[in-house]
Amino acid sequence: MTDAIEDRVESQPPQVGSGTVHPPKKPTDSKQLPKGYVLDKDGKPCRTCNSLLDFRKAKGMSAAAAAAKPVARDCPPDVNELGRSTWTFLHSVAAQYPEQATPAQQDDMKSFMRIFGKLYPCWYCAADFQEWSAKPENTPKVAGQEDFGRWLCDAHNEVNRKLGKPEFDCNLWKERWRDGWNDGRCD
């Protein structure tokens, strides 16, 4: 590992706009950044760490212009689109996971979640997820579909709580992600 990479990995990523937590390496004028705006590990604007609105404002657009500009569908995701797509993928993986997983499938799932936690492309989301799932009571439950689906629902609810969103009723995870709602609207 080169010095430059070591430095980047070991240094705390910068957060500006929420009050200076860690100064960016390439100084940015924090007064121009929206409150709570998160920079990437190199101190540059980070699209997958922020809402599109804040990303636009950080690039100098007024709040009104940022809100009024249409959202093109074929652009890189912001933190919300990335999150929605990722949860869709993860809950769908849970919905297809075997009811009783073999030891090899359980190992695969544990590895997958461990690597997922390292690679998720919103650095502070990934860090919080890794910290939560490293606690003994929160390690992935991979024995079978019900276990894993409920564990994932709990993980998602942890993020919902952090963001001040309502918790999802985990008794309903299969209706939401596997079978469709009992009222038939997904048929």
Ligand SMILES: Cc1cc2nc3c(=O)[nH]c(=O)nc-3n(C[C@H](O)[C@H](O)[C@H](O)COP(=O)(O)OP(=O)(O)OC[C@H]3O[C@@H](n4cnc5c(N)ncnc54)[C@H](O)[C@@H]3O)c2cc1C
């Ligand atoms: C690992 C991870 C960590 C994240 N961390 C952050 C973060 O730190 N900060 C941040 O701003 N964003 C974070 N996000 C993104 C965030 O979770 C949301 O995806 C984003 O805010 C968009 O939310 P949403 O309201 O569209 O619905 P989402 O939360 O994306 O949910 C999509 C749909 O899933 C269903 N759902 C909701 N909760 C549950 C549940 N518990 N179990 C099963 N189904 C459920 C609902 O039908 C909902 O409409 C993270 C995403 C992931 C995958």
